[in-house]
Amino acid sequence: MKKKNVKFPETLHEAIKYFADDDHALDFMKSIRWPDGVVKCPRCGSANVSFLSTRKIWKCKSAHEKQQFSVKVGTVLEDSPIDLDKWLCGFWLIANAKNGISSYELHRSIGVTQKTAWFMLHRIRLAMQDGSTEQFSGRVEADETFIGGRARNMHADKKAHVKAGAVGKVAVMGLLERNSPERHSRVKVRVLRNVRRHGLHREIKEKVVKGSEIYTDAFLSYSGLEKEYIHNVIDHAECYAKGHVHTNGLENFWSLLKRGIKGTYVSVEPFHLFRYLDEQSFRFNERKDNDAGRFIKVVGGILGKGLRYAKLIGKTGDDGLPKKAVSWLSETWLLNHLGFETD
Numbered sequence: 001m002k003k004k005n006v007k008f009p010e011t012l013h014e015a016i017k018y019f020a021d022d023d024h025a026l027d028f029m030k031s032i033r034w035p036d037g038v039v040k041c042p043r044c045g046s047a048n049v050s051f052l053s054t055r056k057i058w059k060c061k062s063a064h065e066k067q068q069f070s071v072k073v074g075t076v077l078e079d080s081p082i083d084l085d086k087w088l089c090g091f092w093l094i095a096n097a098k099n100g101i102s103s104y105e106l107h108r109s110i111g112v113t114q115k116t117a118w119f120m121l122h123r124i125r126l127a128m129q130d131g132s133t134e135q136f137s138g139r140v141e142a143d144e145t146f147i148g149g150r151a152r153n154m155h156a157d158k159k160a161h162v163k164a165g166a167v168g169k170v171a172v173m174g175l176l177e178r179n180s181p182e183r184h185s186r187v188k189v190r191v192l193r194n195v196r197r198h199g200l201h202r203e204i205k206e207k208v209v210k211g212s213e214i215y216t217d218a219f220l221s222y223s224g225l226e227k228e229y230i231h232n233v234i235d236h237a238e239c240y241a242k243g244h245v246h247t248n249g250l251e252n253f254w255s256l257l258k259r260g261i262k263g264t265y266v267s268v269e270p271f272h273l274f275r276y277l278d279e280q281s282f283r284f285n286e287r288k289d290n291d292a293g294r295f296i297k298v299v300g301g302i303l304g305k306g307l308r309y310a311k312l313i314g315k316t317g318d319d320g321l322p323k324k325a326v327s328w329l330s331e332t333w334l335l336n337h338l339g340f341e342t343d
């Protein structure tokens, strides 16, 4: 029987129907995984492989361990037993949910356990991480904010950490490159240990081309930027904007971010905040694209970011969920990711 002409989905409803077909899901993943169309063994790189159509996996013909591999190997989906159609629906939902989506919503929407949904969310956020090292230029706003719960709303064991200074409010630094004729505005956001001059300046120098125009408020940590940038300061004690001197672009992003956290999540643990920032920055930066375009970009982000379950959750409790924030915060890889210095 001849297959009817099928077009690539444009809505969630179409995506669910489209990817329910195993061949559609596999073909799509193949085109993301091996864009040149040549399936290669992730172990040895050989293209001399055979496809086992009944199990939808390949077998490398070179002699080595683990000759068999699936389309998931070497991506953030590696080792996951969840079927591709559920994964792809999850990608679609998260790429296009304006305020994000909680693990409870994902669990109910696609029919996996909440634990599995939690893990899927983290992997998808990893795929949303902006890997580009391209610097901002032109007119760039810089600002910082604090995100995190108040101690009085926390459990006693969490309060203890706050007092010990382990968790609590988290400092977040943002940069926003304003609209130019070539492109709409974009953000880069990052968790910092504190908002002292050293960290803020380092972040700006790393991500903004020298000589660009920088807009900040009168916060003292920003002083000194005029040595390498055209530094425009708006003193919020006086007013919020003088002509184009303002940080309103970032203020808008902060309120979007905080609304998302408040509306969607019971709480975002400080040690997971950076992934949520990745997610919101992604949606902001890709806001002009359509749903299918954002979906393809997120799925395209699965490469080279393989993350094992154990690595993600650190030490596990019996239910597979992380036991304590403290064990996470002591992980060197996490500290590095958050921009903390490690000895």
Ligand SMILES: [Zn+2]
Pocket: 041, 042, 043, 044, 045, 046, 060, 061, 062, 064, 067
């Ligand atoms: Zn091989």
